[in-house]
Amino acid sequence: MSGISNKIRESGLFKPAYAFGLTGALSLLSSQAEGQQAITRPNILWISTEDMGPHLGCYGDRVAKTPNIDRLAAQGIRYTSVFTTAAISAPCRAGIITGMYQTSIGCMHMRTTSYRRSVENPVPFTAVPPHYVKAFTEYLRTAGYYCTNNSKTDYQFAADPVPASIWDECSGTAHYKNRLDRNQPFFAVFNWTGTHESQNWNIENVKTDPSSVVIPPYYPDNEIIRKNLAKMYDNIARLDSVVGVMINELEKEGELDNTIIFFWGDHGDGLPRHKRWLYDSGLNIPLIISFPGKSDDGKVDGRLISSIDFGPTVMSLAGVPLPAHMQGTAFLGSQEGPPRDAVFAARDRVDESYDMIRSVRTHDYLYVRNYYPNEPFPIWVPYLSNMPIFKEMLRLDAEGKLSGPQKAWMADKRPPEELYDVKADPYQIKNLAGDPEYSKTLVEMRLRHQNWTSATGDLGHMNEPEMIERMWPGLKQPVTDIPYFIINSPEERHLKNHSEGGTYSSPMTLAFYCPTHGSSIVYTFDQKENPRWLLYSGPVRLEKGSHSIRVKAVRYGYKESEELKGTFEIK
Numbered sequence: 001m002s003g004i005s006n007k008i009r010e011s012g013l014f015k016p017a018y019a020f021g022l023t024g025a026l027s028l029l030s031s032q033a034e035g036q037q038a039i040t041r042p043n044i045l046w047i048s049t050e051d052m053g054p055h056l057g058c059y060g061d062r063v064a065k066t067p068n069i070d071r072l073a074a075q076g077i078r079y080t081s082v083f084t085t086a087a088i089s090a091p092c093r094a095g096i097i098t099g100m101y102q103t104s105i106g107c108m109h110m111r112t113t114s115y116r117r118s119v120e121n122p123v124p125f126t127a128v129p130p131h132y133v134k135a136f137t138e139y140l141r142t143a144g145y146y147c148t149n150n151s152k153t154d155y156q157f158a159a160d161p162v163p164a165s166i167w168d169e170c171s172g173t174a175h176y177k178n179r180l181d182r183n184q185p186f187f188a189v190f191n192w193t194g195t196h197e198s199q200n201w202n203i204e205n206v207k208t209d210p211s212s213v214v215i216p217p218y219y220p221d222n223e224i225i226r227k228n229l230a231k232m233y234d235n236i237a238r239l240d241s242v243v244g245v246m247i248n249e250l251e252k253e254g255e256l257d258n259t260i261i262f263f264w265g266d267h268g269d270g271l272p273r274h275k276r277w278l279y280d281s282g283l284n285i286p287l288i289i290s291f292p293g294k295s296d297d298g299k300v301d302g303r304l305i306s307s308i309d310f311g312p313t314v315m316s317l318a319g320v321p322l323p324a325h326m327q328g329t330a331f332l333g334s335q336e337g338p339p340r341d342a343v344f345a346a347r348d349r350v351d352e353s354y355d356m357i358r359s360v361r362t363h364d365y366l367y368v369r370n371y372y373p374n375e376p377f378p379i380w381v382p383y384l385s386n387m388p389i390f391k392e393m394l395r396l397d398a399e400g401k402l403s404g405p406q407k408a409w410m411a412d413k414r415p416p417e418e419l420y421d422v423k424a425d426p427y428q429i430k431n432l433a434g435d436p437e438y439s440k441t442l443v444e445m446r447l448r449h450q451n452w453t454s455a456t457g458d459l460g461h462m463n464e465p466e467m468i469e470r471m472w473p474g475l476k477q478p479v480t481d482i483p484y485f486i487i488n489s490p491e492e493r494h495l496k497n498h499s500e501g502g503t504y505s506s507p508m509t510l511a512f513y514c515p516t517h518g519s520s521i522v523y524t525f526d527q528k529e530n531p532r533w534l535l536y537s538g539p540v541r542l543e544k545g546s547h548s549i550r551v552k553a554v555r556y557g558y559k560e561s562e563e564l565k566g567t568f569e570i571k
Contacts, residue, residue, distance in 0.1 A: 041144070041318055042292065043176070043259040046189040047246055049239055050089060050152075050196040051270030054080075054286040055232070058298075063212050065237045068244035069288065072263060074298045076290030083343045083361055084267045084307040087275055087282030088350065092267055092307055094127070094156040097135045097166070099311040099328035102346065103458045105129035106467055107156035109349040116352050120465045127157045128471035128478070128557030131518025132325050135166040136311035137187065138520060142537040143320045145187045148174040152191040163554040164533040165520035177253060187314065192242055195235045197270025200228060201386045208233040216281070216427055218273055218405040224392045232269065256292065260317060263288040264310070272378065272390045273409055278345050278359035278368055279420075279428045289332070304340040304363065305331055312337075327456065344452050348460050353379045356460050360448045366428055367445035368418035371460075376412045405429040419445060471557060480519050480561040483553045486511040488539065501549075501566030508570050509539040514553035514561065523551045544570050 056066045058073035059080070085101055086092035086108070094107035102108040106127040113124045135155075137147040148169040153162045162170055169178060176186040193199075203224070210226035213233065219225050243263065250256040268274045268282040275282055287305065290296075308328035315322055316333030329337035347357040356371035384390055396402050397410045408429070419442050420428040432438040453460075459467060472478065484496040488511065489504035496513060512521045522533035523540070527548060536551075548567045554560040 041185040043185050043255055044187045044314055045259050046262045047243055049192040049265050051275055052195040052265040053268045053284055055236055056286055063233050066240040068240045072290050073288045075295050076288055077296050077299045077301050079287040079301045079305055081302050082285050082287040082305045083283045084285055085345050087267045087277055089266050090154040090156050093154045095308045096310055097155055098133050099136055099308050099326035100133055101327055101456050103460050104456045105133050106459050108346055108460055110351055112156050113159050123475050125468050125472055126557045129157055136315055137166055139320050140187050141535045146179040146184045147187045148176055149189045150174040157556040164522045165535050192239050194238050197275055199235050200231050200270055203227040203231045203388050206230040206234055217429055218409050220396055220406055224388050228389045258292050261290045276350055278347055278357050283345050304343050306343045342448055350381050353381055355379055358449055360445050365445055366420045366422050369449055370414045370416055373414045373416045377409050377414055477559050479559045480553045480555045481514055481516040482561045483512045483514040483521055483551050483564050485566055486513055501568045503569040505571050506544050508542045510542055511539045512536055512551050516555050519553040519555040521553045525549055542568055542570050
């Protein structure tokens with residue numbers, strides 16, 4: 001994949017070369033993986049946090065108390081130009097788990113399953129991505145990785161529980177320590193929620209000195225603002241302690257020397273004009289990667305990286321072939337692609353409030369396209385209204401006490417286009433879109449935006465009710481077909497639709513098939529209520545004896561199938 005140009009990779013024009021669904025693709029990957037067994041595959045640990053920009057000591061923040069994270073950065077690589085594809089959790093997490101832009105797969109509207117019903121959208125729905133789109137962990141599982149998530153998902157294409165094909169474990173108790181074979185490599189995710197926006201609502205009893213915080217120019221400077229920012233730093237200090245515990249646990253388990261550690265945030269700070277907005281404050285995130293047995297001496301990497309690159313990079317480091325449809329690009333490992341010259345982001349419906357904003361970020365400029373210029377900057381979002389900073393700005397605006405960038409952000413209209421020199425104007429408060437000196441740059445950035453939305457099939461241009469009708473015909477969730485047994489034994493060869501099992505001679509293999517295009521299949525021999533489901537990637541050999549097996553299938557966004565059950569006696 002490294003020979004494919006970045007422009008083409010970003011376009012999303014590559015589609016899978018297979019027409020037989022994920023099962024066939026994963027079987028191919030499985031055979032490829034078998035030939036690579038001699039290669040030592042590292043464990044990979046993700047420590048992710050919510051609603052936090054790069055407010056860390058290692059990034060030059062003098063207020064942040066983050067000795068454990070700073071130590072991780074001193075031993076590894078600190079990335080300074082990493083941007084998420086959305087400034088809010090669910091859309092960007094859908095992009096991260098699939099390696100695809102949320103706007104390409106119908107996951108761009110915030111909260112498909114929990115927003116208030118309306119005349120336009122009478123049912124909460126799960127997005128239905130294209131049939132070839134899969135979580136990158138399915139490819140890891142097929143290659144032999146034990147994949148765990150503790151515990152946030154928020155993928156938009158599935159309500160909890162998420163499809164069993166994505167994770168070996170996904171819960172508040174999921175852990176790499178739970179794998180049965182301690183020699184099996186793991187990919188483990190731990191999500192910290194203590195920095196979430198909601199943790200900044202109560203600003204009493206803050207420990208960080210409010211006088212020490214830096215006030216951005218779009219905020220007024222008063223006690224409430226300072227205490228709200230100080231509370232954010234309190235939460236970051238707690239996060240740092242948690243990171244220290246996780247690293248110590250790795251060492252205690254004897255896994256530290258074979259584990260690559262990623263530390264990252266899902267999007268910018270959970271503060272007004274940060275979270276939900278497509279400025280650097282909402283999109284720029286920390287990323288630190290530490291490699292076992294290797295010190296990079298605090299290397300700093302300034303390459304432009306998108307959050308949809310995380311999954312492909314993990315696959316590249318693990319030696320797992322990248323599927324051609326992924327829009328993300330690996331920035332490390334054997335399949336490292338060419339560097340990006342731009343990253344892209346989107347904002348669409350936010351809870352109940354519709355919006356459509358797109359952005360393009362290069363090393364030098366940020367371009368923002370507001371498709372609803374007659375909407376106010378701070379559109380009504382009930383969740384945001386809990387934030388002390390926002391309440392204070394509403395009060396001061398009503399009293400006519402805001403001016404300059406503060407007043408501009410509370411304006412009742414937006415410019416159709418925004419352009420910022422990010423080096424000269426790091427807070428993005430001086431819009432250059434109307435400056436003749438920057439007219440050429442404006443045209444270039446506008447063209448980048450247009451090419452990206454066109455090439456990636458931006459579904460934001462389709463109204464949501466039409467999109468829902470395409471995904472859920474008649475406003476009813478599609479149901480994945482029940483799978484079949486396919487027998488390969490001396491008595492029968494490749495017969496299907498066996499629903500009860502039977503008695504067969506050895507050697508015997510059992511395959512599964514689901515007619516739903518794009519479905520994934522899982523199976524288990526465990527008869528407990530909550531079994532561990534194995535991801536199906538090829539025929540299962542049944543040894544002599546009795547075997548009771550359960551099988552089910554799921555297509556992302558669909559309701560999972562009924563279970564197929566059978567007992568096989570092998571002579």
